[in-house]
Amino acid sequence: MRTDKTPSVLRSLLLITRPSLQSTLLLQALKKRFYNDVTLEHCDVVDSEIVDDGDLLLFDMQSIDSQAMHQWCFALQNCPKQFKVLLFNTPQHYHNRDIVEWPMISGVFHTETDEEHLIDGIKNVCRGEKCFPKVINDYIVQQLNLSHPQWNECVELTRREKEILCKLRQGASNIEIAHLLFISENTVKTHIYNLFKKLSVKNRTQAVFWANRNLR
Template identity: 45%
Template sequence: MGTETVVKGKMLLLVTKPSLQATALLHQLENSVNLAIRLHNINKPLETLTHGETLILFDMMQADKKLLACWQSLSGRYRNNLKILLLNTPEDYPYPEIQAWPKISAVFYPSMEEMQLVEGINSVARGECYFTQRFTSYLLNQTGQYRYLSYEESGITQREKEILNKLRMGASNVEIAQLLFISENTVKTHLYNLFRKISVKNRTQAVSWANDNLRR
C-alpha cells in the first residue's frame, strides 16, 4: 500500500477492529501520509516486525482495560523499532497512563480534525513527537528519576521480575497470586519491596519501568 513516495524502512500500522470506518480511514491516510500503511486487527497478536521502524496507530476506542495492558506489554518487547500513536484517546485518559506506553510519540483525541491527525503522523515519521501543550507541560514537570535506575542496579529478585511481568499483562493481585501459586498477601509484600527497589509509587510507573528495563 501507499505511493511511490513512501518513506523507505517505515510503516504505519493501524491497529483497530476491522470495519467500514476503519477501511475508510486507511484509504484516507494512504492519500495523506508518506508511509506504507496496513490494517491490523486489534484482537490479534502483533507479528514479528520486519520494517526498520513501525508506527503503531492504536485505536483506544476499540480496546478494553485488559487489551490495553496486553498491547502495552507487546509494545515493550519491540520498543527499539516502533513508536506508539494513540488514536481516539478519551479526553479523561490520565497522563501517567499515557506516559506508561513504551515509545509514546503522539496522542490524538476524538475532537481533533483529520488535518491534525495527518500532521501528527508525518511529524512522528520525521522523528518528532506530537502532543498537546498540556501533556507536553506535564512531561516537562516529571522528574522521571525512576527511569534511570537500571535492572542491574535495582537488585530485584526473579520472583519480583515475574510479578512485574504479570503487571505488564494487566493482572490484578488476586490473578498474580493464582498464577504464581502464592497468597495475595505475599503478592502485596513483593509489590511493596519491588516499588521501593525501583523507586516507583504505583503500578503504572512500575509497568513503565518494566517496559524500559525488562526484555520479557
C-alpha cells in the first residue's frame, strides 16, 4: 500500500466540478494522498474570492460548460492572488488557444488519464513543474515566441533578483518567496516589478519563460 504524501508549498487544493459519486471518490483519493486541505467547489458557482495565495485549482472539464469556463477564466484573470490552474478530463477537441487563456495554467490532462497519473501530475505541479502534453507545450512555447519577440535577453540581474526569479520558476507565490528569503511581501513585489521592467516582460509566465531560455 502506498502511503507517501507530498508536502508542498501549496496552501490547498480546490476540486472544481459538479458533485457526483465520481467526484466524491476523487475528492477522497486526493485527501488521502495530500497533506493539503482539499475541498470540492461547484463549477457553476463562479467565485474567485474562494481562491487564496498558493492554491491549486483543479478544473473538471467534463463537468463545466462553455459559459462557466469563460466566466472562470475572466474571474481568475482579474484575481490578485497567486495560484495554479490544472485542467483534467480535458476533451481532445478543446483547442490549445483556449487552454492558454487560463491564467496560471500549469497542467492539462485529457479524458483518458487515469486517477493515478492525475495524482502524479498534481504532485509534479506542487514541485513547481508543468504538466502538459507535448503538443500543448510546443504550442505555448510557439505563442510566447511569436507574441513577445522584443524581450530583453542581455540584462544583468542582482543576486536577489536571481533568487526571486529562481523561486518564480519553482511556482512560488509572493508570500512564499517572502518567507523563503526572509523579506517582506512588499519587498518581493518591488523586486518582481523591477524584474519585469528589466526583462521587458509583462507577467510571471513570461518571466519564467525568459529564465528558462537565458539562465542555467
